[in-house]
Amino acid sequence: MTDTLTATARHDAQPAALLEVSGLVAGYGQGEVLHAVDLSVPAGSVVAVVGANGAGKSTLLRVLSGLLPAAAGTVRFDGDDLASAAVEDRIRRGIVHVPEGRHAVAELTVDENLRLGGLWRGDRRELRADVDAAYDLFPALAARRTSHGHALSGGERQMLAIARALVAHPRLLLLDEPSLGLAPRIVAEILGTLAHLRAERGLAILLVEQNVRSALSVADTGVVLNLGSVVAARPSAALLDDEQLRHAYLGF
């Protein structure tokens, strides 16, 4: 009992968020897309960012992975400000981004694509084991290991992109629209795998989705983004129950 209390007290004094974003401003050229966004992702949790088209969801992920520079604000990851770190360095810290569009490298085989995810660690044997583990998670990929990226179906490409990100040993996975254009059965399979990874490895996931219901069904917290600002950040269940918010920003 005392132990629990102390733990809670410590937890309150120092919230153990893996990712802590505050006052984040970013955009393209003169056009500001994100206006002072605050957001936090606790270790081992799934946070869904939802909102209409053009709300700035993908832009947010691009800034977090370093593809797009932040104009202002901080991106604290595990205590360090990474707001100006390069993409390649953020991966080495554990932030791995799977952008929308299932980027399998068309000219490489499935096996090469997967190995690409962990090349930077420079350990051949460990890489082989990680790639084999990815095949265990996505058996559909194991059957196609020598196929080239351009020969894969949409679902296989999405699996490949996620599997490749996992080979990089992420602590935080940034997932952009994993369900876009995929059959519901495949979406369920991918989401199931992610839930499993979160339970097994304590992987934190920041998920961007148009499909609000399926996103909130797997997320602990939902963040509603509207025109580049956060209008709500609540437990998923509470968001789904708030009819006003749903009507106003989520359209159902």
Added chain:
Amino acid sequence: MDVPILLLAGTGLARGAIFAAFALALVLIWRAARIANFAQGAMATVSCYVAFHVTALTGNYWLGLAAALVSGAVLGWVVERGVMRFVDRSNPLAAVIVAIGLVMVLTSTLAIAFGADYRPMPAPFPREPIRIGDVAVISPYSLFVLAVVAVLMLALALLFTRTGVGLAMRAAAFAPEVSRLNGVRVDRMRTLGWTLSAAVGGLAALLVIPTELGLNPHAADLLFVYAFTVAIVGGLDSPVGAVVAGLAIGVILTFVTAFAGATFAPIAIVVILLGVLLVRPQGLFAAREARVA
């Protein structure tokens, strides 16, 4: 007249192997940086001057060959780090113009430092053909060239298909953004591409010069023209295309020169280039349309 078919074929293959190696250097840079490196001839000539002087000082051809490789690599690194990475990549012409500027700087520097005379370049093996009975077969130098290029191709093939660095280089060439998102340092891969390419280019030029007039600030100009044709014919992003087209064009040119005279060689080159551009503009071996920057 008794035509030494065997000898012509062997000489043509050896010549083609050099074209292939030099074209491969162009392909390496194209894949790494989407730049057609018009300065490659001049850069390779600089390496040959280094090799020439190392060989002259030490009396050892092999040290000169090693010096060509090393100085080529260093020059490639310097050109990429010092010049090419600052070129505006949104405009494909910018790199071409900078490369042509580089040709002028390198060529005139060589002429100022060493003069414009042709210097005889030593060959490590005789260029007179071996005879079996009455038939001239192939010269030891041609065999040497074929062996060096074969080892080079094998080493590059192993690098690209069997090592992590090779995989990273291929990924960075095809999909730079996806590669960065997977932790590949794409700018380093580009530098490495230039370094490798310039080393290969220097070696190819070193092999061709003993078969021509000798070392001169313009010694690799013609090699560049032939190899550029080879790269276009084979497909600028296809290493296999560079090798096959290089060997084929080497043999064709040697036979055209033997039967029609040396004046027809450049015409044959233009005809081949035009034919390929009309029928298959992306090159014979390009898997798809070459991606433009």
